[in-house]
Amino acid sequence: MIYPPVGIRSIAINFPSVIRTNDYWRKNYPDLVAMAEEKSLSKVFSPADSTPSNQFEQVMTPYLKDPFRGTIERRVLGSDESSLTLEYQAAKNAIAAANLSPEEIDLMIVASLWPENILPGNAAFLAGQLGLRGAAWNLDSTCSNAMVALQNATALVRTGEYRNVLVVVSCTYSRFTDENDTLSWFFGDGAGAFVVAPLKPSQGILGSKIVNTSATCGTFYNELTMDAEGKPRMLIRAAKNTNRVLSETAVDYLRECCLGAVAAAGVTLEQIQFFAFNTPTAWYSHLCTQALGIEPERTINLYPYYANIGPMLPIANLYHGAQLGKIHENDLVLVYTVGSVSNAAATVMRWGDVALSTAPATSANLTDVLPKLVLV
Known part of the structure; x- marks a missing residue:
């Protein structure tokens, strides 16, 4: 079946003000x-x-001597920041980069890990802040949110139901972890x-493969504490067998989705x-290139400078890949994500004339550190 050309028109990223290095814990x-x-x-x-x-x-082994497991920096929320403040600026910048007005956004899909309230999600709150009049939905697939x-946005634009769909994704893990927990x-x-x-013709999404990750159920979970x-607080916990499950399923999910x-x-x-x-660990990019038999120079590894930012990882990878000149118009690009207790997903697209917003000051200065981002 031949589909009309639909895909990403603009990308924006936004990070909180605090950059926390390993010296903070030392x-x-x-x-x-x-x-x-x-x-x-x-x-x-x-x-x-x-x-x-x-x-x-095997690819994790070199990192075992490092107590931080390859993390160098991570961006974390400041006292006056939230998932909504991060989402608002990213959404505003993506609309502006696409040379659109809020009135031209027909639908906004919001995927917050996690929203400011247990229910409902951030979509309606964010729509009000942005001045949108169209539909605003919440979606959840953990680290495969983006x-x-x-996939949902592309299908809806292809049918003609909507013309411009804004996707907004956030990750605020620091709200759900304790500093005194490694x-x-x-x-x-x-x-x-x-x-x-x-x-343009021939550009946009060409094919996708998404599978559920039910084999990872019970690995990471949330626990309500005081x-x-x-005061009640939700924290992320890891089960005792998490290491075994993640290591034994990683390559199978990767190959099934990417080859599909x-x-x-x-x-x-x-x-x-x-x-x-989506590089959720320092060695994940190496694992992917090795398992698929591709050259390391055809990807980048953002983990050391952002840590695990969950569903934000594919967006940051695409943004910085284009910013650094590793992606050009009409290039074929494959995006892969895996989320525990949700889905693994791969999408192939032909890159369009994608507009990039200005990078925030707290974004990694990848021009200087690019040699470190290519695993060899």
């Missing part, structure tokens, strides 16, 4: 750093047995937005110019 939590190998982050990312037993564990929202070293915050609209002031997406698009992996993997 200075404020020296005992925690000294005992890191006995704590949660180490338990999640260590071999399930005494020696590495699969590709995930790709699932992209799992907090692994997480960062951020927001991104992109406009999905008709493009803080020091006796290129087949649906009628292309091959060799024809893809740029791969945007």
Whole structure:
């Protein structure tokens, strides 16, 4: 079936004001750093047995000597920031980059990990702030939020139901982790937005493959606790078998989705110019290039500078890939994401004339650190 050309028209990213380096924990939590190998982050990312037993564990091994598991910086919310403040600026910038007005946005899909309220999500609140009059929906697929929202937006524009769909994604993990838990070293915050609209002939989304990740159910979960002031607080926890489940399923999900997406698009992996993997760990990009048999130079690894920003990772990868000149108009691009207890997704697109908003001051200065972002 031949579909009308629809895809990403503009991209914006936005990060909170606080940049937290490893020295923050070395200075404020020296005992925690000294005992890191006995704590949660180490338990999640260590071999399930005494020696590495699969590709995930093999590429992880060089990072085991680092208590921070390859993280260098992470962006976290300041006292006056929230998922809504991050989303608002990203959404506003994406609309402006697309040279559109709020009145021209027919639909906004919002995927917040997590929203400011348990229910409802951020969509209606954000629509009011932006002055939108069209529909505003909430969506959830954890770390695959961006790709699932992209598939939905593309389908709706193709049918003619909507013309300009704004997708807004945020991740605010710092609200759900404690500084004195080493799992907090692994997480960062951020927001991104992109406009999905008709493009030039042959450009846009060519094929996708999405599968559920039910095998990861029970790995990461949320626990309702009480803080020091006796107020309820939700925290992210990891089950005892999380390391085994993640390492044993990673390559299978990757191959099934990526090979399925290129087949649906009628292309091959060799024809893809740029791969945007969601890099939830420092070694994940290496795992992907090794498992798919592609050259490391065809992707980038943002993890050391943003940490795990969940559903924001594919948006940041695409933004910086284009910003650094690694993606050009009409290039074939493959995006892959995997979310625990949700979906793994891959999408192949032919890159259009995508407008990029100005990068925020708290975004990594990747021009200076690019050599470190290519795994060899």
